[in-house]
Amino acid sequence: MPEDKQVLTRAEVDQQLTWDLTPLARSNADFHQKLTQVQQKVVAFAKKYKQPELSVPELKNALADYNALTEAAETLITYSSLLSSTDFTNAENSQIAYEGSQFYVSMRASLQFFEDALLQLDDSTFQQLVEASPEFTGFLRQLKHYQQIALDPKVEHALALLGPTFSAPENTYEAMQTADLHFDDFLVDGQKYPLSFGLYEDYYAYHEDPAVRRAAFAAFSKELARHQNVTAANYLNEVTTSKQLATLHGFDSVIDYLLYDQEVDREMFNRQIDLIIAKFGPIMQKYLKLLQQERGLSELTFADRLIDLDPEFAPSVSIEESKKYIETALQPLGYEYVNMIMQAYPARWVDFVQNKGKSSGGFCTYAYNAHPYILMSWQNVMADVYTLIHEMGHAGQFMFTAKQHPVLDFEPSTYIVEAPSTFNELLLTDSLVQNATDDRMKRYALTKMLNNTYFHNFITHLLEAAFQREVYQLIDAGQNFDAAKLNEIKTQVFHQFFGDALTLNPGAELTWMRQSHYYMGLYSYTYSASLTVSTQAFLKIKDEGQPAVNRWLRFLGLGASKNPVDSAATLGIDIRTNEPLLNTINYLGEVVDEVIALTAKINQ
Numbered sequence: 001m002p003e004d005k006q007v008l009t010r011a012e013v014d015q016q017l018t019w020d021l022t023p024l025a026r027s028n029a030d031f032h033q034k035l036t037q038v039q040q041k042v043v044a045f046a047k048k049y050k051q052p053e054l055s056v057p058e059l060k061n062a063l064a065d066y067n068a069l070t071e072a073a074e075t076l077i078t079y080s081s082l083l084s085s086t087d088f089t090n091a092e093n094s095q096i097a098y099e100g101s102q103f104y105v106s107m108r109a110s111l112q113f114f115e116d117a118l119l120q121l122d123d124s125t126f127q128q129l130v131e132a133s134p135e136f137t138g139f140l141r142q143l144k145h146y147q148q149i150a151l152d153p154k155v156e157h158a159l160a161l162l163g164p165t166f167s168a169p170e171n172t173y174e175a176m177q178t179a180d181l182h183f184d185d186f187l188v189d190g191q192k193y194p195l196s197f198g199l200y201e202d203y204y205a206y207h208e209d210p211a212v213r214r215a216a217f218a219a220f221s222k223e224l225a226r227h228q229n230v231t232a233a234n235y236l237n238e239v240t241t242s243k244q245l246a247t248l249h250g251f252d253s254v255i256d257y258l259l260y261d262q263e264v265d266r267e268m269f270n271r272q273i274d275l276i277i278a279k280f281g282p283i284m285q286k287y288l289k290l291l292q293q294e295r296g297l298s299e300l301t302f303a304d305r306l307i308d309l310d311p312e313f314a315p316s317v318s319i320e321e322s323k324k325y326i327e328t329a330l331q332p333l334g335y336e337y338v339n340m341i342m343q344a345y346p347a348r349w350v351d352f353v354q355n356k357g358k359s360s361g362g363f364c365t366y367a368y369n370a371h372p373y374i375l376m377s378w379q380n381v382m383a384d385v386y387t388l389i390h391e392m393g394h395a396g397q398f399m400f401t402a403k404q405h406p407v408l409d410f411e412p413s414t415y416i417v418e419a420p421s422t423f424n425e426l427l428l429t430d431s432l433v434q435n436a437t438d439d440r441m442k443r444y445a446l447t448k449m450l451n452n453t454y455f456h457n458f459i460t461h462l463l464e465a466a467f468q469r470e471v472y473q474l475i476d477a478g479q480n481f482d483a484a485k486l487n488e489i490k491t492q493v494f495h496q497f498f499g500d501a502l503t504l505n506p507g508a509e510l511t512w513m514r515q516s517h518y519y520m521g522l523y524s525y526t527y528s529a530s531l532t533v534s535t536q537a538f539l540k541i542k543d544e545g546q547p548a549v550n551r552w553l554r555f556l557g558l559g560a561s562k563n564p565v566d567s568a569a570t571l572g573i574d575i576r577t578n579e580p581l582l583n584t585i586n587y588l589g590e591v592v593d594e595v596i597a598l599t600a601k602i603n604q
Contacts, residue, residue, distance in 0.1 A: 038069070066408070069111070173231065272581065330392075
């Protein structure tokens, strides 16, 4: 990216590099028309099924109608949220997002009676409904799971109405990040550099010039620091609300409450954090010391941790060039999968551009009766290819699941939801290694896997989880926190993992301000949990070939039909034990050793 290029407004970007939302709604007017139609269907559903008692055949029909309503509603909610995510400074977008959010809350409250009725069925009737509605096995299993902690129907209705209140901290954070943060240009050797949240996260964090990289981090951190107190207060609201909900549902610990919905226990949560810090930390410290040595740095700072080992070898990758990388990498999954995913380009699933007010990072969402949508900001680096193929992994799972399950049975447990995305990253690295023509290219591919796939999921997000655990333990103990306390916790977590391999620049402690995952319950740890599953599945494919590929493709279509333990078991992986995680860490140790050996060979 030219460094004198200013960040454009949404109106100034190339529209062909933005996503096409017309499959969801042709315009805002069309959105409003469809919204009115769905609202009328909600009223009709309540009128038809809000009865003192429904027979099993009536409940079966109601489930089908409820599913159709959910499908129509989610299309509109997806449109409203995606519209605003590309430009939070646009007042009309914000209004549409607000209307979509309010509609969702209103619909949930209006239809709460139906799930309440299902929750109050006796065991015999509930089992009859399960047997009569096999297409909704996952939805009904999850509902039965929730039944153990369900509250009085009047309380559940009140909680449904309070939905916007519960999501307010995350919305406030997004507004702060996209609209309130204003970064000044920064100077290095007399040259002026533009800065934004997205430019730092997607570009300057990887910059090969240490002076530019560190100056960008300092300028970025300076603006974050100005907002740390209000952000800490907002986060306190988030975790306090979660604690109150945990208590209301009968949990002594907010951690156990948040894990309950994922259908996993505290041991599985703690294992990811404790084993990765204890066993993987020393492995990455060894790699970081190699990185410092090879880059000729007197010290490796927090601002340097994401740089390439061999920057002169890093290819620039355009959006057009990314097609070949992705198509080649996905070949092991077969023609059907590859052909499906490559539609992302002509059908404009992806919003590639960087503009003012756009949400940072990357994500993939799916409207059940349309196609996936991927948000990212393309900077012409290999890291972008990893981000894109990662999000395409989600897209593939969404589309495979939609072919086999209705929308109510669509979403897998959070514990394994990142497995398909991280699996695709491993395929990309393997493709780069297989096509390497010399040791330098092979080393480049392996370090991309370490820098992108594992640093991102096994370190960045895992350390978010370690931070969250400390925060929630404070709340469980009846204590609160401020920005200074959060900074202290974040610093301690970094020291615990990185040891003396990394010097923490001023501003590293503010990393808790850089990610919305903290407002999504216990989501961050699932990246490492999912990557553990995907790594083991990938290694099985390397060892077994097509039979393991077939298992993986079946796994992609499971949706909510199985809990996470049973889902992983379809791949031959037992996540109740520490064996998959330890095997993954051992594999990574071998990769780091290979990178060190290749470096010694290259330097001869």
